[in-house]
Amino acid sequence: MAEIDNKIKVDERLRHIAFIMDGNGRWAQKRMMPRTYGHKVGAENFRRVVEYCNEIGIKIVTVYAFSTENWGRPRGEVEAIMDLLSGYLDKCEREMEEHKIKYNFLGDMSVLTDELREKIERVEKLSSGYDINLNIALNYGSRAEIAHAFSVLAKKGLKEISEDDISGALYTSHCPDPDIIVRTGGDIRLSNFLLWQAQYSEFYFTDVLWPDLSSENIDEIVREFYRRKRKYGKV
Ligand code: FPP
Numbered sequence: 001m002a003e004i005d006n007k008i009k010v011d012e013r014l015r016h017i018a019f020i021m022d023g024n025g026r027w028a029q030k031r032m033m034p035r036t037y038g039h040k041v042g043a044e045n046f047r048r049v050v051e052y053c054n055e056i057g058i059k060i061v062t063v064y065a066f067s068t069e070n071w072g073r074p075r076g077e078v079e080a081i082m083d084l085l086s087g088y089l090d091k092c093e094r095e096m097e098e099h100k101i102k103y104n105f106l107g108d109m110s111v112l113t114d115e116l117r118e119k120i121e122r123v124e125k126l127s128s129g130y131d132i133n134l135n136i137a138l139n140y141g142s143r144a145e146i147a148h149a150f151s152v153l154a155k156k157g158l159k160e161i162s163e164d165d166i167s168g169a170l171y172t173s174h175c176p177d178p179d180i181i182v183r184t185g186g187d188i189r190l191s192n193f194l195l196w197q198a199q200y201s202e203f204y205f206t207d208v209l210w211p212d213l214s215s216e217n218i219d220e221i222v223r224e225f226y227r228r229k230r231k232y233g234k235v
Contacts, residue, residue: 001226008056008219013226016060017053018178018201020193021046023185023209036080041211043084050134052215054101056222060133060175062106064193068141082116085138089119093126102130106171107140108148133175142195145171172197180225184210202228 002009021042028038046063053061066081092103103123112120120138149169153161167173178194180202188205190198204221206213 001222008222010057010222013230014058014179014222016062016176016178016180017058017221018062018064018181018194019049019210020064020181020183020185020191021210022183022187024211026185027209027211035077038211039077039081039084043088045211045213047088048215049213049218050101051099052218054132056218059131060135060178062135062137062172062175062178062194064137064140064191066107066138066140067192068107068139068144069192071139082113086116086119089116089123092123093119096123096126099132100130101132101134102127104133104135104171104174106135106137106145108144109139111139135172135175137171137193140171141192142190143192146196166196170196177201180204180221182206182221184208184213200230200232202230 001011001014024038024042025035026038027041028035031037046065050061050063065085070081071078092099092101105120105124109117109120146166148171149166150161152169153165158165172194177197177199178201181190181194181198182204183189184206186205186207194201202225204224206217206221208214208217
């Protein structure tokens with residue numbers, strides 16, 4: 001990592017950062033606003049965070065946008081999140097050449113509306129040539145992902161299954177494991193996110209609510225990452 005004039009630049013040790021974007025609802029409630037407003041501001045901040053991570057040289061960003069468990073939220077809230085995603089996908093398509101981001105959606109897209117699924121497929125296809133990666137976990141659950149990977153391998157008729165076979169059949173097969181997983185909003189758990197991929201990830205938990213996560217906070221996360229000694233089980 002280099003830091004020149006207070007501007008951080010990462011090196012190849014920090015290729016992949018993942019975020020559990022928690023705290024939108026509380027952010028809104030603190031302001032006497034509906035939870036859906038928190039998601040709107042959270043979605044705006046998500047765009048800023050991705051832009052900033054790319055700016056400082058992080059090539060792969062993964063975010064947890066909607067879990068398999070989030071369908072249990074009130075219908076209006078689920079619809080509001082899906083609407084935000086739909087609007088976001090329109091923007092991605094319009095601004096594709098400006099951002100040069102390759103989008104990958106992680107999760108089971110089969111349960112989404114045809115309209116949303118088609119938008120996702122279009123954005124993934126149109127952006128497939130770019131090399132800065134943004135992975136958006138949507139209708140994602142890590143256990144479901146692992147079970148899905150085993151089904152894929154079983155269909156191929158594999159009798160013996162290696163760790164590499166499993167990694168290669170996950171939704172994240174196109175990228176290395178996250179170097180660091182960040183959770184905003186104060187809770188200290190993974191909530192069914194990237195359980196397999198987190199083998200040697202560093203973890204960073206902060207009380208900052210997602211809509212408030214700033215570039216200064218990200219700089220601090222990066223500095224903390226570089227303070228950690230990654231030993232991968234060795235001495
Ligand atoms: C967790 O906060 C957040 C979510 C379940 C949804 C995250 C969604 C977005 C940031 C918008 C998605 C849109 C795009 C474009 C990716 P919470 O509601 O659980 O917050 P709380 O813990 O304070 O209730």
